[in-house]
Amino acid sequence: MASVFRDTAATSPLERWARTQAMDVDESLRQMMGPSATFRGRQKAIIKSILQRQSPIIAVMPTGAGKSLLFMLPAWMSRGGTTIVVVLLVALRADLQQRCQALGISCVEWDSRRPVDGASVVLVTPESAVSETFQTFINRKRWTKERDRIVIDECHIILQEGYEFRKEMAQLGALRMYFDTQTIQWFRGRTSRTNVTYRVMEIGASPPSRDIGERMIQWIQQRVQRLYMVYYSKAVDKKGMLASFQKQSPGVIVATSALGMGIDIPDIRLVIHVGRTRSLLDYGQESGRAGRDGDPSQAIMLIDGHGRGWGDPPEVDGRVEEYIMGSCRWRALDQYLDGTVDGYIWQQCEEGEAMCD
Known part of the structure; x- marks a missing residue:
């Protein structure tokens, strides 16, 4: 906006x-x-x-x-x-x-x-x-x-x-x-990202939190062979980090929400959230780093068997719970972020749109 x-x-x-x-x-x-x-x-x-x-x-x-x-x-x-x-x-x-x-x-x-x-x-x-x-x-x-x-x-x-x-x-x-x-x-304009597949995946089961954290890290490492750098608000040389991330092939970066808004790298294919975001608006922004070139991409939220995540924020908006528990991720996102635009209300995924899980 x-x-x-x-x-x-x-x-x-x-x-x-x-x-x-x-x-x-x-x-x-x-x-x-x-x-x-x-x-x-x-x-x-x-x-x-x-x-x-x-x-x-x-x-x-x-x-x-x-x-x-x-x-x-x-x-x-x-x-x-x-x-x-x-x-x-x-x-x-x-x-x-x-x-x-x-x-x-x-x-x-x-x-x-x-x-x-x-x-x-x-x-x-x-x-x-x-x-x-x-x-x-x-x-x-x-x-x-x-x-x-x-x-x-x-x-x-x-x-x-x-x-x-x-x-x-x-x-x-x-x-x-x-x-x-x-x-x-x-x-x-409508904010729906029709090329992004939204998924919620359960990793492990119950606390203790250290165990679930380790399980989530293992899940990520099975899919990402090497984690190159950590980007956060007080990190040194953030500009250099971002430049290095863009040059890597494949590029991988671990980041807080400091990298969640406005970064215009067109070909990010996968955004993984370890745990829940504070609000659905935050998730729309942060998952929106994926697929900015319009090609198929994924946004995955990792939770435990109780619907929680490792390192969750102190407060989580109820709409995030609706997103996790609902039968359609798109419906939860679209109803919150858009509602009715130009007389149109999203009802169901259409042909050519990325299906959620």
């Missing part, structure tokens, strides 16, 4: 805006990404609204649906301005910076100790985005008429009651005070 605030109070220079309006978005996409590039899902409609200066725009799309293009293409089309992107995770910032640079888009990470003027895209953490230093920066960009838009990535995390992770995210709504907000547009 991404949120875009378009600056309507102090617009970018008229000639830059006129240039983007005159450009065909399909042709611009092909010029930026190659002659065979096409839009997917709601991308084109959302980008057109961004270029028409609608504000704010809320885009709800499935994992792997190409939300990053929503700011990359407008930034590429309206060069000379600055797009600010609030990004949660270190690995995701590095990934976005690499992808922007590969497309010829000048992209830098915010650093209060050195200027970032001249960049088309500035990546900033939630903590820095609410700081006085950064507020001074975006005000300066406003008065020089260089600031095009602000994008807040992964903004869905503030919807979870009692969620304390990166609590500064909840303060980012204050950025709207810098704009004359005139319209609201929602773009709501």
Whole structure:
């Protein structure tokens, strides 16, 4: 889920805006990404609204649906301005910076100790985005008429009651005070991942927990010959870890939820959860690392014979229990994450969709 605030109070220079309006978005996409590039899902409609200066725009799309293009293409089309992107995770910032640079888009990470003027895209953490230093920066960009838009990535995390992770995210709504907000547009796509097979597997039976933990590790090691590295929030050189993971063949990484959002590696084929997640929203995000290229992939949750996992969080939402105990994993995920979209309610798996267990 991404949120875009378009600056309507102090617009970018008229000639830059006129240039983007005159450009065909399909042709611009092909010029930026190659002659065979096409839009997917709601991308084109959302980008057109961004270029028409609608504000704010809320885009709800499935994992792997190409939300990053929503700011990359407008930034590429309206060069000379600055797009600010609030990004949660270190690995995701590095990934976005690499992808922007590969497309010829000048992209830098915010650093209060050195200027970032001249960049088309500035990546900033939630903590820095609410700081006085950064507020001074975006005000300066406003008065020089260089600031095009602000994008807040992964903004869905503030919807979870009692969620304390990166609590500064909840303060980012204050950025709207810098704009004359005139319209609201929602773009709501279905988030179902039809190429991912969802499974819950029982390993062992009852406690003690040490025994079940060892059984789960043995189960994984039977399928994965070598575990290369451990990725967690305080790990040293997380960027280097992620780069090494991508270069390995096959690539294997052990990770906490620090790697659970926004990592855009297209060909991850298997995501294994040792135990239950705190919420079904977390599981949708974390299992959504699998199969982002659209090819068949698997997401497996390992539990013991009592429906618990090794190292479960202190509290587990009841919907996770429904997912585990239900007859259809897809139904539990789809009813929670989507419900009714455009008059459609998911009823059953259809031909061509990956069947759950």
